[in-house]
Amino acid sequence: MITSKLPNVGITIFTQMSQLAAQTGAINLSQGFPDFDGPQALRDAVGRHIASGHNQYSPMTGLPVLREQIAAKIARSYGVQVNADSEVTVTPGATQAIFCAIQAVIHSGDEVIVFDPCYDSYAPATELAGGRCVHVQLNPNDFSIDFDKLAAALSPRTKMIVINTPHNPSGALITRAELDQLAALIRDRDIYLISDEVYEHLVFDGVPHVSVLAHEELYQRAFVVSSFGKTYHVTGWKTGYVVAPPALTAELRKVHQYVSFCGVTPLQYALADYMAEHPEHVEELPGFYQAKRDLFCDLLAPSRFTFKRVTGTYFQLVDYSQIRPDLNDVEMATWMTREHGVASIPVSVFYQNPPEGQRLVRLCFAKREETLREAAAKLCVI
Numbered sequence: 001m002i003t004s005k006l007p008n009v010g011i012t013i014f015t016q017m018s019q020l021a022a023q024t025g026a027i028n029l030s031q032g033f034p035d036f037d038g039p040q041a042l043r044d045a046v047g048r049h050i051a052s053g054h055n056q057y058s059p060m061t062g063l064p065v066l067r068e069q070i071a072a073k074i075a076r077s078y079g080v081q082v083n084a085d086s087e088v089t090v091t092p093g094a095t096q097a098i099f100c101a102i103q104a105v106i107h108s109g110d111e112v113i114v115f116d117p118c119y120d121s122y123a124p125a126t127e128l129a130g131g132r133c134v135h136v137q138l139n140p141n142d143f144s145i146d147f148d149k150l151a152a153a154l155s156p157r158t159k160m161i162v163i164n165t166p167h168n169p170s171g172a173l174i175t176r177a178e179l180d181q182l183a184a185l186i187r188d189r190d191i192y193l194i195s196d197e198v199y200e201h202l203v204f205d206g207v208p209h210v211s212v213l214a215h216e217e218l219y220q221r222a223f224v225v226s227s228f229g230k231t232y233h234v235t236g237w238k239t240g241y242v243v244a245p246p247a248l249t250a251e252l253r254k255v256h257q258y259v260s261f262c263g264v265t266p267l268q269y270a271l272a273d274y275m276a277e278h279p280e281h282v283e284e285l286p287g288f289y290q291a292k293r294d295l296f297c298d299l300l301a302p303s304r305f306t307f308k309r310v311t312g313t314y315f316q317l318v319d320y321s322q323i324r325p326d327l328n329d330v331e332m333a334t335w336m337t338r339e340h341g342v343a344s345i346p347v348s349v350f351y352q353n354p355p356e357g358q359r360l361v362r363l364c365f366a367k368r369e370e371t372l373r374e375a376a377a378k379l380c381v382i
């Protein structure tokens, strides 16, 4: 008999819904990934590096050329200088980065505060470290932090807080004022921060992404995580990075070197080349995805779903209370996939205790125009 270390964990909703979409032939707007490829020059560069013999382990910390490009991008985007050697670590994906950061600092009995709805990897990573997740709900109307609830959740055992901006699944952004409030709240406490910023370049309507990298006080205790998967449309490359002050980076690397040792070498070379040759890519991303958001939302306007356009990420939440209030969101997502040919993600799975009566599903708009048109046509007749 196996005594599971994660007795309450099953197969993730992303796998379940993608499988259901594949089985039923539905358009898959569930799991977040583009249905188009990353830039041709980036893909060509991988082949070039494989052909030219860049096929052995990279340095454990990541290729120096890539870490330099990451530091240069951070300087351009946020106006801060991080040390590419002592503060930047390349990882096989943001998920691994988050896992390693949690293992690096969480001891048995420590508490980690997460905000619901929250990304599904934070809690299992905490439990495997022997810690306990304390779930604090974001404000239901705009998914901002409820600071009264956060203050009430702090305890002498709180060792870490995980924030996520732009936020999956809601698309909400944390403001500078909120970061200041967070800094004030934990100023005299020994609490680390993970700032999951994998959607850092997917922000719309001219609203800037406020990175913890640019918050001098919070950065001193933070692991800031990003993912090339989102930024370069290559989620299957599973390549990301963590930026943290030297002492935290040293602890993170102790774990990372035994979880994977390093990321995939030719992918790192290709990303370094592409970042050097196309620094404009990240500046063009907001416009690129805003056009997709607007197309999708315009197409959905005549439907019976109600929604507020998201400010960040490539997900749009839609409320279906006017359509099937009798169904909970898991039932709704399943019914929509089977009967109407569009797969989505039910939002309740991102909660420890889903709010009573919430009727939301998440739709991914990182899709080609024809996919969005086809999906919207189906959604408009539900």
Ligand code: PMP
Pocket (backbone or CB within 6 Å): 032, 092, 093, 094, 095, 096, 119, 164, 168, 196, 198, 226, 227, 228, 229, 235, 238, 239, 240
């Ligand atoms: N954090 C959030 C909020 C995400 O949505 C994702 C998406 N997969 C990740 C982390 C993980 O990124 P990666 O695929 O690079 O592991």
Ligand code: GLN
Pocket (backbone or CB within 6 Å): 012, 014, 015, 030, 031, 032, 033, 168
């Ligand atoms: N981040 C992606 C999402 O939210 C899924 C990643 C995964 O499948 N684990 O849809």
